[in-house]
Amino acid sequence: MILRGWVVLAAAALVVGVVMWRPPVPRVQVPAEVVRVRVQGRLWRLVEVYGVPAAVVAVALWWLRSVELALAVGVVAWACVAMWRAAREIRRSVSMVASLAGFTTVLAGQARTAHTVEEAVGQAGPLVSGPVAEAAGELGRTVGRRGIVAAAGTFVREVDEPAGAWLGMILVKASTGGGRWADAVRILRSETVQEAEILRELRKQVAAKIPTAMFMLVVGAATVGVSAWLYPEVGVWMAGPGNRIVLAAAVIGSLNAKRVASAATAFVRT
DSSP states (O other): OOHHHHHHHHHHHHHHHHHHOOOOOOOOOOOTTTOOOOOTTHHHHHIIIIIHHHHHHHHHHHHHOOHHHHHHHHHHHHHHHHHHHHHHHHHHHHHHHHHHHHHHHHHHHHHTTOSSHHHHHHHHGGGOOSTTHHHHHHHHHHHHHHOHHHHHHHHHHHHOOHHHHHHHHHHHHHHTTOSOHHHHHHHHHHHHHHHHHHHHHHHHHTGGGHHHHHHHHHHHHHHHHHHHHHOHHHHHHHHTTHHHHHHHHHHHHHHHHHHHHHHHHHHHTO
16 A cells, blocks of 8 residues: 555544544442343344444445445444434433432432331332333332342342432342431432433433434435436446545544434433
């Protein structure tokens, strides 16, 4: 490869590195007796993240007869899937955290009068509404039979939210003799209510604009395709030396969109 080629390759690698770099995000540390790996839905996630772009690449390769252009279409589809999943995750987290805030509010009230943790949880569980209602109801019904550790572990696994993991940790610690658990629940309630407000703002500022970003990305790719169809000389250029330039532009734009989507997803998961 000549010197100019190496310079272009190094510049492209630098651009990709700058686009993909993210500062480290702090993560919530949860005790081992509460944490369970959530495996349900992983197959569907693989289909979304990899299956849909792969299918798009296959169709584009059959239609365009160009590996580079097919890959360009595929990375655009990959970025759109990432943004769509990020918007869905934000909306799910808003509903889940708001429901958790309601649960911690009810539990904090029950903790003032209940004699034991199991009694407070049993009374608070059936009073919850929203996405957490089923998990909270199951927690309240089974805490006396299974014990707080097993019931809280199931609750954390079903809710799969950091605030839910913290609530499970508080209940487990309280069952093993940890004092002032009602104060800890009230503090968690304040934090969860604040988190719900932050996530609502994130939904308004980010998730609501993701469909527009997806539309603009698709329109940009469609504009390139329509230009190649309307102007034969552009089509010839894209089918020849221009296909790699189109692929590079698609990769850089898609990686930038994926970075924004990943940052939003990482925010709601911490």
